Amino acid sequence: xSLLVIGSVAFDAIETPFGKTDKIVGGAATYASLAASYFCDxxxxxxxxxxxxxxxxxxxFNQHHIDTEGLxxxxxxxxxxxxxxxxxxxxxxxxxxxxxxxxxxxxxxIPESYQDSEFxxxxxxxxxxxxxxxxxxxxxxxxxxxxxxxxWMDVALDELLETIKKVDVLTINDAEARQLxxxxxxxxxxxxxxxxxxxxxxIKKGEHGALLFGDGKIFSAPAxxxxxxxxxxxxxxxxxxxxxxxxxxxxxxxxxxxxNAIIYGSALASFCVEKFGPEKLKHLTQKEIAxxxxxxxxxxxxxxx
Amino acid sequence: xSLLVIGSVAFDAIETPFGKTDKIVGGAATYASLAASYFCDxxxxxxxxxxxxxxxxxxxFNQHHIDTEGLxxxxxxxxxxxxxxxxxxxxxxxxxxxxxxxxxxxxxxIPESYQDSEFxxxxxxxxxxxxxxxxxxxxxxxxxxxxxxxxWMDVALDELLETIKKVDVLTINDAEARQLxxxxxxxxxxxxxxxxxxxxxxIKKGEHGALLFGDGKIFSAPAxxxxxxxxxxxxxxxxxxxxxxxxxxxxxxxxxxxxNAIIYGSALASFCVEKFGPEKLKHLTQKEIAxxxxxxxxxxxxxxx
Numbered sequence: 001x002s003l004l005v006i007g008s009v010a011f012d013a014i015e016t017p018f019g020k021t022d023k024i025v026g027g028a029a030t031y032a033s034l035a036a037s038y039f040c041d042x043x044x045x046x047x048x049x050x051x052x053x054x055x056x057x058x059x060x061f062n063q064h065h066i067d068t069e070g071l072x073x074x075x076x077x078x079x080x081x082x083x084x085x086x087x088x089x090x091x092x093x094x095x096x097x098x099x100x101x102x103x104x105x106x107x108x109x110i111p112e113s114y115q116d117s118e119f120x121x122x123x124x125x126x127x128x129x130x131x132x133x134x135x136x137x138x139x140x141x142x143x144x145x146x147x148x149x150x151x152w153m154d155v156a157l158d159e160l161l162e163t164i165k166k167v168d169v170l171t172i173n174d175a176e177a178r179q180l181x182x183x184x185x186x187x188x189x190x191x192x193x194x195x196x197x198x199x200x201x202x203i204k205k206g207e208h209g210a211l212l213f214g215d216g217k218i219f220s221a222p223a224x225x226x227x228x229x230x231x232x233x234x235x236x237x238x239x240x241x242x243x244x245x246x247x248x249x250x251x252x253x254x255x256x257x258x259x260n261a262i263i264y265g266s267a268l269a270s271f272c273v274e275k276f277g278p279e280k281l282k283h284l285t286q287k288e289i290a291x292x293x294x295x296x297x298x299x300x301x302x303x304x305x
Numbered sequence: 306x307s308l309l310v311i312g313s314v315a316f317d318a319i320e321t322p323f324g325k326t327d328k329i330v331g332g333a334a335t336y337a338s339l340a341a342s343y344f345c346d347x348x349x350x351x352x353x354x355x356x357x358x359x360x361x362x363x364x365x366f367n368q369h370h371i372d373t374e375g376l377x378x379x380x381x382x383x384x385x386x387x388x389x390x391x392x393x394x395x396x397x398x399x400x401x402x403x404x405x406x407x408x409x410x411x412x413x414x415i416p417e418s419y420q421d422s423e424f425x426x427x428x429x430x431x432x433x434x435x436x437x438x439x440x441x442x443x444x445x446x447x448x449x450x451x452x453x454x455x456x457w458m459d460v461a462l463d464e465l466l467e468t469i470k471k472v473d474v475l476t477i478n479d480a481e482a483r484q485l486x487x488x489x490x491x492x493x494x495x496x497x498x499x500x501x502x503x504x505x506x507x508i509k510k511g512e513h514g515a516l517l518f519g520d521g522k523i524f525s526a527p528a529x530x531x532x533x534x535x536x537x538x539x540x541x542x543x544x545x546x547x548x549x550x551x552x553x554x555x556x557x558x559x560x561x562x563x564x565n566a567i568i569y570g571s572a573l574a575s576f577c578v579e580k581f582g583p584e585k586l587k588h589l590t591q592k593e594i595a596x597x598x599x600x601x602x603x604x605x606x607x608x609x610x
Contacts, residue, residue, distance in 0.1 A: 089489055184394055186512070187530040207491070208513035211530060220527035220604045225492040225516060259607040293609055299525045300605050302564040304598055 002042040007123020009047040010080035024277040028123030031237035034281040036245030037064035046070035050078040127159040145169040165197035242268030267292040307347035312428020314352040315385035329582040333428030336542035339586040341550030342369035351375035355383040432464040450474040470502035547573035572597040
């Protein structure tokens, strides 16, 4: 089934304890669409870049059957650029540079051929842009997943709450769930957030896995204890892309399928962090993904007699 | 099978955002032996109290079939006393008072009737006292579990490393695993720590569950997302007691049984935090425990087709 992904397509410069990159390709839609492409062969991007964005990267999208008709290229302008430096624990980072460039005036135009999209991933962007996309789709997608971050809670909470009302699944991290709800207990935070509108809430806990709340149930997904996290950039976007890509493949939205989607999303994210940027996501095989998912199965399986 | 538990038997005064207690009964051996008593009917305590320790609490142990022959009562002396205040997030606390009292000169005497103990839990105490217990048992128990904390890594690292060499299972939290190994990645920390001697390592992650490493495998156990953590005091001791109590009941030491033991230990710990002190652990039923364990099963179960 078809999946529309909206988000930044950008340049990042990343420094981790393991090394440093020059400008490499990044952005929420880049990570998410590549991850989704392993499950869904009708991924469509809406985004914007400048004319500094390399054609070779657009070719990479297309090789992954990702439709780039909705990726606007602004001649004479520059792509969004973010630069950050991770601390030794890899759990916190400093933003060194943020140059909005084309993203500052981004108007998400939906190509006519995207109008029938059955699944929609609203990657991390301003809630206003995310909401515009929902409004411009003549038929509401069967499932809308919203990814956001603390920044929007700080600067655009009202717009964010309006957008959250309109989606099926919200994905945020544990600190953001606490910020959004004002509750320290994640179980209470989830009740509070589900009352804001979404049917399901996913709380991403990084190295501690993820929690899914909805249908009166809770699912706790493990994270692989990795020996090395090389670069965490894009892990959350990759998770979201793998998650909704898997659901778009399966086609049926229920709690059990969402659980599996979290495992697939986590598996894709565990690959993502093994190399700088989205490099690892460009060359995965279905066998590698299946093997990694089996690692999640062995990791968390137990049988009480 | 018989289980010997050594650790503090003490008074605590606890302040949490939910309230404040006067001196109530606490101590590692108290929590651990009560937890173990739900699985094993031959739990034996080695510990020391002053004559201020109420007979009614010793009666409670005995009602749980916990043998207190090894619980020394020092006439004219006072029991160990700890007072602490938890911060709002319940994950960190300040120690307000530590009065060692009888624990300062504790010589762990093993009654003759304890000599055949097949399982040994070395609750959090000085590594030297823990080691003395191992030396005084004429037959090495089939399984020795060592619980310890960062304090002993700070002040008695050499003795701790000597003790760790002699045990089968080490239980510490994630910060302690990082401190002991000098590794941030828990996967690497585990490799480092297993090389120190123990066959299995359990890393307790509080609200994020626990990890078991050993036999070249990893198991990730979930934690119940609780709406309210009323008082986390003793949760780690309760976990350790439930863990080894379950193994003492089953009798066979292998990775699969250790996985289940972690689930049972986690279930007991999830009860422990619902009330101040060990109160909740005094009145559980087998049905309540079985129901709680089923919650862990539903929480983490998924089936990849």
